[in-house]
Amino acid sequence: MIRPMILIFMIHLFCQCSDYHDRFDSFLDDWESSQLFSGEILIAQGDRILAQRSFGMMNFRNRTPISPNSVYRIGSISKLFTAEIVQQLHTEGRIRFSDSLAQFFTDAELPGFENITIRHLLNHTSGMISHLPDELEVKLERKPHTLQMLADYALNAPLAFQPGTSFQYSNYGYAVLGRICELVTDSTMNDLLQARIIQPFDLNQTQRGDRPSLCVQGYEYDLLEGYVESDSIDLSYASGYGDMVSSCRDLLRFTDALVNKNYDDFYQTASPSSVTLHGWFSRTTELPGIDRKNMVLEHSGSINGFGAHVLHVPADDVTIVVLKNFRSNNYLQPIYASSIANQALEIYYSGESKRVKRSIALDLGLAIGWGTQNLDSAYAAITSMLGPSLLIAEDELNKLGIELLFKYEDPYKAAQVFHLNLQNYPRSYNVYDSYAYALLQLGDTLRALEAFHEGFDVYLKFPDQNIKPSMKQNYESAQELVGDLEVVTP
Numbered sequence: 001m002i003r004p005m006i007l008i009f010m011i012h013l014f015c016q017c018s019d020y021h022d023r024f025d026s027f028l029d030d031w032e033s034s035q036l037f038s039g040e041i042l043i044a045q046g047d048r049i050l051a052q053r054s055f056g057m058m059n060f061r062n063r064t065p066i067s068p069n070s071v072y073r074i075g076s077i078s079k080l081f082t083a084e085i086v087q088q089l090h091t092e093g094r095i096r097f098s099d100s101l102a103q104f105f106t107d108a109e110l111p112g113f114e115n116i117t118i119r120h121l122l123n124h125t126s127g128m129i130s131h132l133p134d135e136l137e138v139k140l141e142r143k144p145h146t147l148q149m150l151a152d153y154a155l156n157a158p159l160a161f162q163p164g165t166s167f168q169y170s171n172y173g174y175a176v177l178g179r180i181c182e183l184v185t186d187s188t189m190n191d192l193l194q195a196r197i198i199q200p201f202d203l204n205q206t207q208r209g210d211r212p213s214l215c216v217q218g219y220e221y222d223l224l225e226g227y228v229e230s231d232s233i234d235l236s237y238a239s240g241y242g243d244m245v246s247s248c249r250d251l252l253r254f255t256d257a258l259v260n261k262n263y264d265d266f267y268q269t270a271s272p273s274s275v276t277l278h279g280w281f282s283r284t285t286e287l288p289g290i291d292r293k294n295m296v297l298e299h300s301g302s303i304n305g306f307g308a309h310v311l312h313v314p315a316d317d318v319t320i321v322v323l324k325n326f327r328s329n330n331y332l333q334p335i336y337a338s339s340i341a342n343q344a345l346e347i348y349y350s351g352e353s354k355r356v357k358r359s360i361a362l363d364l365g366l367a368i369g370w371g372t373q374n375l376d377s378a379y380a381a382i383t384s385m386l387g388p389s390l391l392i393a394e395d396e397l398n399k400l401g402i403e404l405l406f407k408y409e410d411p412y413k414a415a416q417v418f419h420l421n422l423q424n425y426p427r428s429y430n431v432y433d434s435y436a437y438a439l440l441q442l443g444d445t446l447r448a449l450e451a452f453h454e455g456f457d458v459y460l461k462f463p464d465q466n467i468k469p470s471m472k473q474n475y476e477s478a479q480e481l482v483g484d485l486e487v488v489t490p
Contacts, residue, residue: 044318267295332399397421418431
């Protein structure tokens with residue numbers, strides 16, 4: 001026979017779970033119907049999963065949908081694993097946070113490196129470089145690397161500042177930490193991860209490097225083509241700081257394991273860093289419906305074709321994990337894993353969520369990529385078909401036009417987009433300016449001047465807008481092209 005108090009508790013727990021299920025269902029439905037996201041989202045309290053859903057494609061070419069608990073590259077969230085090994089070695093007395101790099105790298109010639117400590121590396125105050133120049137990194141990231149090779153790159157690059165005096169996020173700092181762990185234990189990083197974290201924490205879908213049969217394909221979202229397979233990378237180049245793959249469930253299990261270890265210093269940060277000695281970024285924020293300020297621990301990851309975010313609120317034992325298998329190569333409606341995680345966090349506390357709408361600029365971009373010539377017709381067809389589920393925003397259409405103008409060097413299509421924007425936002429002088437500039441690139445100087453004039457008139461009628469200096473400069477350039485045409489500027 002169930003006792004009354006136990007029955008009341010079970011009913012309360014069921015109602016609470018049902019409430020959270022309803023809260024997150026519409027949120028996840030929105031993301032699924034918008035077709036803006038490909039990946040997986042998980043929300044949990046303790047080890048109890050409140051909501052979890054995967055959507056999108058594991059492989060767009062084969063139209064293979066993502067299945068629950070798929071494996072993703074997690075990018076810089078890998079640093080949390082390196083930091084945990086350091087913590088274990090510190091607890092065992094084999095590493096001290098005050099240890100200098102000079103104790104481990106006796107032949108390094110980097111001036112000032114002897115002042116860098118383990119603590120500086122953990123909380124990104126070492127002054128060490130984060131990455132090499134882009135043109136060099138593109139070549140190196142496709143080649144196999146050891147942690148010693150990565151440490152050599154770091155120890156031969158000048159420091160950005162004296163250790164401990166400022167903050168600068170450093171990928172290489174964690175590669176150096178990984179190498180120190182290898183030197184101290186006379187083991188490989190792979191063996192350390194297996195023996196100290198993956199096996200004891202029961203992380204069956206976590207490892208260094210790719211699992212080709214399980215890891216989803218990564219994509220870059222191209223404005224005119226949609227999802228395009230990302231460039232290849234040898235994950236050994238990201239050893240210690242971005243070389244791991246994992247799943248939502250494993251990252252939840254990993255977070256729970258760390259929290260339950262009750263490290264004395266787990267939540268501590270020290271100026272000038274907001275990063276704990278366990279590698280987590282810490283912030284204090286107000287959450288809806290909660291009187292107290294709350295500490296939030298989090299970390300993001302981004303690597304070729306993938307984005308990730310894990311977030312934890314210690315006071316309520318809430319964990320949110322977002323893993324996605326795409327990144328955007330443009331500025332339209334960016335979908336960041338961190339933004340989605342923080343939206344889910346707000347819903348957890350407030351029960352309210354903003355509708356997720358897909359920017360019409362994305363569909364117009366695809367229409368252009370498919371060869372559409374008449375954007376007015378494409379715009380009408382898209383709005384007729386998708387209607388209220390669309391986001392029609394001035395800045396989104398303007399960004400589409402700017403991408404077409406400068407990245408794709410197509411002033412004709414850019415002018416069409418800016419003209420569409422002008423029809424939607426006739427009170428914004430900025431859209432007249434953009435439209436006029438595109439007309440200038442087409443050589444249509446007289447129409448450009450007319451558009452500039454209309455923009456000036458709008459500015460005078462609605463002067464709360466901040467006029468850009470470039471508008472007058474572009475206007476004056478156009479005026480010079482047509483000679484002595486009499487015009488008046490505000």
